[in-house]
């Protein structure tokens with residue numbers, strides 16, 4: 344059972360003998376027409392005479408994996424959060440999709456605070472874990488939410504019952520952001536979405552300005568990261 348969309352697409356690429364890029368493109372096209380991720384992959388499997396049951400993502404397991412990483416270490420979790428908070432407001436291919444960020448914040452608020460330790464995380468470790476979190480959260484929202492060309496449009500039909508509340512919340516927050524309003528993730532004040540910094544209001548952003556974790560992202564441009572479904576240069580070489 345795959346944990347991320349990337350693992351799943353790699354598995355079907357391997358089993359069909361098609362390049363990853365081709366698979367990603369076909370799945371993307373199907374999803375643009377309103378098919379779910381799993382639905383699109385299942386159809387592809389059937390078309391190639393493969394057992395579609397072999398190509399599933401267990402959203403609960405994907406969620407547990409996110410929880411596991413966020414519970415590991417306090418500083419590490421803070422650093423990952425800081426990088427993601429900035430990426431969600433980035434432009435272009437560095438951008439972390441807002442729905443995935445909302446899911447991340449929800450999981451973060453539900454896990455017990457991670458223990459503080461004395462080990463210092465290297466930027467490579469943070470980079471790798473952040474990439475992993477991006478893959479896991481983008482996969483999670485692509486499975487539990489219903490998507491169209493415009494983005495999230497509701498809860499997926501086959502969303503597991505205990506994850507429906509999370510899917511609804513991701514949908515509501517996405518709608519709010521699209522309508523140009525935002526509730527600051529730090530103080531909760533409703534502000535113009537255009538004026539936010541890392542989804543915080545300007546005041547909270549200034550207060551956080553001296554926080555060392557905001558400096559954790561110095562190496563975030565070091566590697567190409569893509570959310571699920573975007574075909575990056577590195578995928579094309581696969």
Ligand SMILES: [Zn+2]
Pocket residue numbers: 527528529530531532543544545546547548
């Ligand atoms: Zn605020």
